[in-house]
Amino acid sequence: MYTAISYAKLRRNAIALISRLPPEILSRVFYFCVPETHAFPADIQWIKVSHVCTRWREVALNSTHLWSEVHLQWGEDWVGEMLSRSKGTPIVIIGSWRAGLTRRKVADIAKHLPHTRKIEIGNYYEWNRASPDDHDAIRHLCIGLNAPAPILESISLAFNQVSVYNPFPLFKNSAPQLRAIHFLNFTRFPWTPRFATNLVQLEIILSLKFTHREGTHRFSPSIDEVLDVLRYSPTLEDLTLVRCFGPFHGARRSDHHVVNLPHLTHCTLGMLNLSDSLYMIKQLLIPTSAELRIVLDIDHTVGDATFSTIFSSLSERITGTEDLPFYDVVFRYDSDDDHYDEDLELVISRAPNRHCDTVMEIQPGLFLSLCTGGTREPHAELIKSAMRTLPDAMGTLCQIGMSMDRDTFRERSDAALCVQDWLDAFGLKTDVHSVFTDRNDGTSFCVALGMCVEAEGDGVWQFTEDTDAPATQYFLPKLSSLTLYDVHFMETVQVDGYELPLYVLFEICMKARQRANSPLDTLYLVSCRAPDADWGWLESLKGVVGTIELSKDNFSDPD
Amino acid sequence: MPTIVSVDDSTVPGEGSSRLLLLVSSDNKHIVVEEDIMSRSRFISKQVEGFEATSQRHAILLPFSSFVLNKVIEYCSHYRGYYLLEDDPDAAPPGRSPVREWDQEFLDVDRNMLLRIIKAAHYLEIKSLVGSCARAIADMIRGKTTEEMREILGVENDFTPEEEHSPSSKCTG
Numbered sequence: 180m181y182t183a184i185s186y187a188k189l190r191r192n193a194i195a196l197i198s199r200l201p202p203e204i205l206s207r208v209f210y211f212c213v214p215e216t217h218a219f220p221a222d223i224q225w226i227k228v229s230h231v232c233t234r235w236r237e238v239a240l241n242s243t244h245l246w247s248e249v250h251l252q253w254g255e256d257w258v259g260e261m262l263s264r265s266k267g268t269p270i271v272i273i274g275s276w277r278a279g280l281t282r283r284k285v286a287d288i289a290k291h292l293p294h295t296r297k298i299e300i301g302n303y304y305e306w307n308r309a310s311p312d313d314h315d316a317i318r319h320l321c322i323g324l325n326a327p328a329p330i331l332e333s334i335s336l337a338f339n340q341v342s343v344y345n346p347f348p349l350f351k352n353s354a355p356q357l358r359a360i361h362f363l364n365f366t367r368f369p370w371t372p373r374f375a376t377n378l379v380q381l382e383i384i385l386s387l388k389f390t391h392r393e394g395t396h397r398f399s400p401s402i403d404e405v406l407d408v409l410r411y412s413p414t415l416e417d418l419t420l421v422r423c424f425g426p427f428h429g430a431r432r433s434d435h436h437v438v439n440l441p442h443l444t445h446c447t448l449g450m451l452n453l454s455d456s457l458y459m460i461k462q463l464l465i466p467t468s469a470e471l472r473i474v475l476d477i478d479h480t481v482g483d484a485t486f487s488t489i490f491s492s493l494s495e496r497i498t499g500t501e502d503l504p505f506y507d508v509v510f511r512y513d514s515d516d517d518h519y520d521e522d523l524e525l526v527i528s529r530a531p532n533r534h535c536d537t538v539m540e541i542q543p544g545l546f547l548s549l550c551t552g553g554t555r556e557p558h559a560e561l562i563k564s565a566m567r568t569l570p571d572a573m574g575t576l577c578q579i580g581m582s583m584d585r586d587t588f589r590e591r592s593d594a595a596l597c598v599q600d601w602l603d604a605f606g607l608k609t610d611v612h613s614v615f616t617d618r619n620d621g622t623s624f625c626v627a628l629g630m631c632v633e634a635e636g637d638g639v640w641q642f643t644e645d646t647d648a649p650a651t652q653y654f655l656p657k658l659s660s661l662t663l664y665d666v667h668f669m670e671t672v673q674v675d676g677y678e679l680p681l682y683v684l685f686e687i688c689m690k691a692r693q694r695a696n697s698p699l700d701t702l703y704l705v706s707c708r709a710p711d712a713d714w715g716w717l718e719s720l721k722g723v724v725g726t727i728e729l730s731k732d733n734f735s736d737p738d
Numbered sequence: 739m740p741t742i743v744s745v746d747d748s749t750v751p752g753e754g755s756s757r758l759l760l761l762v763s764s765d766n767k768h769i770v771v772e773e774d775i776m777s778r779s780r781f782i783s784k785q786v787e788g789f790e791a792t793s794q795r796h797a798i799l800l801p802f803s804s805f806v807l808n809k810v811i812e813y814c815s816h817y818r819g820y821y822l823l824e825d826d827p828d829a830a831p832p833g834r835s836p837v838r839e840w841d842q843e844f845l846d847v848d849r850n851m852l853l854r855i856i857k858a859a860h861y862l863e864i865k866s867l868v869g870s871c872a873r874a875i876a877d878m879i880r881g882k883t884t885e886e887m888r889e890i891l892g893v894e895n896d897f898t899p900e901e902e903h904s905p906s907s908k909c910t911g
Contacts, residue, residue, distance in 0.1 A: 191894060191896075192893045192894055192896050195891070195892045195893050196849075196850055196853045196854070196892065197853055197891045197892065197893060198893070199853075199857065200853065200856065200857060200860075201860060204856060204857075204860050204868065204872065207868065207869070207872040208872045208875045208876050208879075209876075210872070210876075211872050211873045211875075211876035211877075212876045212879065212880050227882075227883065227884045227887065228879070228887065230884045230897075230902075231884055231887050231888055231891075231893060231895075232888070232893045232894065232895060232896050232897070233896050233897060233901065235893075236897075236901075
């Protein structure tokens with residue numbers, strides 16, 4: 180009975196207009212139903228096309244390209260189903276690691292390596308929840324990568340944990356199409372010079388927290404091994420090697436010729452010590468137009484002498500001899516010495532436009548930037564130490580950035596003190612002409628704007644236009660450019676006993692600047708949230724601010 | 739294959755710089771159009787190449803109505819002289835780029851018309867129009883339930899209970 184009814188419906192469907200479309204067109208319609216980004220489970224609703232009718236199912240199941248993006252976070256059943264429906268078509272294995280994929284399923288994924296075009300697996304943010312089974316699964320995935328990958332174009336593996344894997348050559352040294360490698364905390368592949376040739380991108384980074392663990396570098400490549408790989412990749416355009424080598428104690432190989440990388444545009448080298456960095460740089464012939472960044476880790480023991488050594492070692496490059504390619508040098512400082520994350524970065528660069536940095540122009544066209552994870556500790560002593568070792572440090576503080584969060588303000592209550600610390604470190608407060616603020620509730624822009632409000636503590640603020648008041652000493656008269664990131668203008672702060680929305684407070688600050696003959700030339704709003712749909716409140720700033728520019732990612736939230 | 743009939747040169751003034759084509763729709767409407775406009779259609783281009791080989795020009799009979807044909811001609815006229823990646827046989831297939839604004843308005847038609855246009859575009863081998871129509875149809879059904887999709891596109895559930903619970907439908911999303 181059911182069969183007869185189904186048959187009648189089948190016949191009826193056959194004359195429907197949609198059924199007269201050839202399968203390749205229907206398949207194309209399905210293709211456009213697939214969202215570009217997959218978020219489980221809402222975005223896989225499109226797969227319901229295969230449940231509409233017999234023909235649609237048949238077309239969908241035969242459209243292998245619909246099943247070619249295998250997202251691990253969809254879970255074991257889906258991964259298996261996608262792999263089987265892909266039927267040998269080139270596939271992409273993508274997604275963050277989701278706890279629960281078994282060793283068997285992972286081995287199944289590895290079996291599809293011969294028709295895998297791209298692998299992008301990361302669990303950076305989820306690894307803390309990983310079980311021993313997950314570690315086991317990862318280990319088996321790695322073992323599975325011990326097979327030729329004839330069409331693999333790129334591989335990206337990012338983990339939050341370094342585990343020990345059995346040594347084996349990756350892809351059996353056969354991945355002829357491989358052009359991009361990104362490994363984050365995944366350096367335990369023993370590799371050989373022939374592992375990859377004609378790479379365009381090579382990025383191997385080990386986080387600071389792993390560098391001090393015993394055995395971390397047991398399977399890491401040596402500098403000479405990597406140089407050999409680079410020798411076979413003259414097409415390389417982007418090279419990043421950070422902390423991925425173990426400390427180098429032996430004698431340098433004398434048979435090395437310089438590796439010529441004529442197409443390189445970006446190069447970041449972060450060795451465990453300065454001499455390794457300099458050795459690596461000497462071995463590479465890099466176009467002068469390439470951006471070369473040197474990353475050096477420094478710890479709490481750093482002092483004037485260390486800085487002096489570092490700066491004098493790099494002085495030839497810093498003083499800008501034309502023939503030495505140099506873009507910037509980054510010192511990463513682990514101030515609490517927990518070997519977990521960098522707390523401060525000092526960057527010497529040729530470009531001043533780094534976000535959330537305090538930037539000094541230490542020589543014409545050469546900038547020192549300071550980036551912090553937060554301003555709880557402004558590291559004034561360290562900065563002063565650095566300054567003392569730079570004879571030409573009496574440059575111009577041209578830009579100051581702050582990433583102060585709400586808690587920082589609440590705890591300290593005297594948010595302006597953060598600014599004071601920064602400015603005192605340089606003694607150059609009057610020359611700041613550009614300010615960034617980032618990830619805050621909007622209060623820091625008031626600080627940046629020169630304390631037309633004064634912090635009283637616990638988020639309570641007072642207006643002040645008294646130029647002798649302590650707060651107004653941070654007024655930045657030369658400020659001409661202000662960039663605000665992620666400010667929610669509809670939020671309120673308490674000022675003079677009133678709950679004021681930030682956009683009103685902002686307007687008051689701007690008008691105060693205008694009265695003080697220091698109006699802003701340019702205001703940039705990035706990722707900010709507006710109080711009204713059409714950003715009409717900005718009308719009130721016309722004539723007060725020169726130019727207002729909105730990035731595309733601003734949004735309104737009238738509710 | 740379309741039926742090709744010989745036509746009088748006086749009907750189709752195909753000489754000179756602006757050559758014309760005579761297209762005949764399934765409802766027997768004769769539509770004269772500049773060859774240049776229809777060059778986006780691989781099918782028409784191949785027909786024209788055939789004319790040049792035989793030194794004879796013909797009317798091209800097409801298996802869809804004049805209403806649909808006029809829509810296709812409107813599309814081709816709009817993009818006359820434009821380079822569209824999708825129509826470049828040498829270019830890599832484009833990804834899921836959004837529907838062009840003009841196409842969105844152009845394809846703001848009822849379901850049946852949309853399906854007829856995509857079929858005609860497929861027949862005429864105009865890949866860019868096929869792509870835009872496919873996107874428009876996808877937009878109609880995206881995020882809908884299975885039942886809603888059936889309603890929108892006029893199809894019925896013809897699965898037997900066994901098929902409905904077959905292994906290939908076990909992942910229902």
